[in-house]
Amino acid sequence: MFVGRSRFGHPEWLRIHEGTYFAVWAVIGFQVGDVPPEQWKDGYPQFTFNTIHTPEELNYPHSEVQAFDGGKHIDLLDALPDDVHLKWRELLLRRVTIFLRPHQGATIRQTAPATHHPEPIPPGEPE
Numbered sequence: 139m140f141v142g143r144s145r146f147g148h149p150e151w152l153r154i155h156e157g158t159y160f161a162v163w164a165v166i167g168f169q170v171g172d173v174p175p176e177q178w179k180d181g182y183p184q185f186t187f188n189t190i191h192t193p194e195e196l197n198y199p200h201s202e203v204q205a206f207d208g209g210k211h212i213d214l215l216d217a218l219p220d221d222v223h224l225k226w227r228e229l230l231l232r233r234v235t236i237f238l239r240p241h242q243g244a245t246i247r248q249t250a251p252a253t254h255h256p257e258p259i260p261p262g263e264p265e
Contacts, residue, residue: 139202139203140200140201140202141189141201141202141203142197142199142200142201143191143199143201143254144167144199144251144254144255145251145254146191146193146198146199146250146251147197147198147199147250147251148247148251148257148259149165149167149237149238149244149256149259150165150238150244150245150246150247150259151197151199151246151247152165152199153165153238154197154246155197156196159246161240161243162240162241163238164236164238164239164240165236165237165238166234166235166236166237167234167235167237167256168230168233168234168235169233170189172230172233173187173188173189173203173230174187174226174229174230175187175188177222177225177226184207184222185206185207185218185222185226186205186206186209187203187204187205187206188203188204188206189201189202189203189204190202190203190204205217205218237259243261243262243263244259244260244261244262245260245261245262246262247260
């Protein structure tokens with residue numbers, strides 16, 4: 139799962155991909171501490187999850203929530219059992235906040251965030 143770290147960028151920045159602004163994209167958020175750290179299978183924690191900052195050339199806030207099986211990084215969609223994936227996503231979805239709805243206007247700020255806490259989104263024209 140790809141995410142943007144609020145300490146490095148604003149929610150509206152997540153709508154920019156390879157130089158194109160996608161106003162149709164919604165932006166939801168959660169705290170790193172809200173990511174369920176593990177999923178139990180057969181009575182023991184088999185799968186663990188961690189948020190890792192993975193900056194890209196045109197997207198410094200870029201981060202990933204990565205899944206691990208016995209400490210080995212796995213591809214979430216190919217190697218994680220569907221039941222574990224769905225349960226984990228449900229736990230995370232209970233903690234999310236909507237920052238931008240699809241087509242909701244927002245002025246794109248040019249300066250980096252002052253803190254790691256999400257700052258109010260300046261209104262903009264709907265796209």
